[in-house]
Amino acid sequence: EPEVTQTPSHQVTQMGQEVILRCVPISNHLYFYWYRQILGQKVEFLVSFYNNEISEKSEIFDDQFSVERPDGSNFTLKIRSTKLEDSAMYFCASSQSGTVNQPQHFGDGTRLSIL
Amino acid sequence: AQSVTQLDSQVPVFEEAPVELRCNYSSSVSVYLFWYVQYPNQGLQLLLKYLSGSTLVKGINGFEAEFNKSQTSFHLRKPSVHISDTAEYFCAVSEGSSNTGKLIFGQGTTLQVKP
Numbered sequence: 001e002p003e004v005t006q007t008p009s010h011q012v013t014q015m016g017q018e019v020i021l022r023c024v025p026i027s028n029h030l031y032f033y034w035y036r037q038i039l040g041q042k043v044e045f046l047v048s049f050y051n052n053e054i055s056e057k058s059e060i061f062d063d064q065f066s067v068e069r070p071d072g073s074n075f076t077l078k079i080r081s082t083k084l085e086d087s088a089m090y091f092c093a094s095s096q097s098g099t100v101n102q103p104q105h106f107g108d109g110t111r112l113s114i115l
Numbered sequence: 116a117q118s119v120t121q122l123d124s125q126v127p128v129f130e131e132a133p134v135e136l137r138c139n140y141s142s143s144v145s146v147y148l149f150w151y152v153q154y155p156n157q158g159l160q161l162l163l164k165y166l167s168g169s170t171l172v173k174g175i176n177g178f179e180a181e182f183n184k185s186q187t188s189f190h191l192r193k194p195s196v197h198i199s200d201t202a203e204y205f206c207a208v209s210e211g212s213s214n215t216g217k218l219i220f221g222q223g224t225t226l227q228v229k230p
Binding site: 004006031033035041042043044045048050055056091093095097099101102103104105106107108109 | 149151156157158159160161164166205207215216217218219220221222223
């Protein structure tokens, strides 16, 4: 069964540095998402992406965050200048459409640790 | 604004016993409801979903959930659990008017199945 893959599984970065989290969605999917889960807290929606543009974003997704689909297969989340509070598990998801009839498939996550 | 509350952070239960994981939501519009499971070091996997129709929904691995509109609940149940059901369980909602399918998650319930 096709799956969403995320790399790296664990990223350790110094505060203030830029970090790029990578995701390869399922090949025939058109909608892409990033969520994050701070340790001990809820899984939170960050952003959804369709047709090479952001379709929705949360309040968390400020100017420090950006997303890109650079080559038609990868979907990346960039944090420009990381803060301690960015430490979390980041999940990528994809679906065939943006409707609830097509479930979102999640990757295993990238654990981001900011020092 | 939508929100999801999972009342129990941890639920310990003996193998072959029944279990219920509670989920309540709040929303001013129609919602769609989901349960996801996260096994250790893995991503989120869809267990079941309620979109419309019968309020009793059956999912994978013998789980079922019942949508109760008057009580704004979507509790997850299994009549007899196995050790392999030990995992984190997340309840989630998607707003009916959303065209991006973003999910709003509860804080999760850890199901600990003991031999």
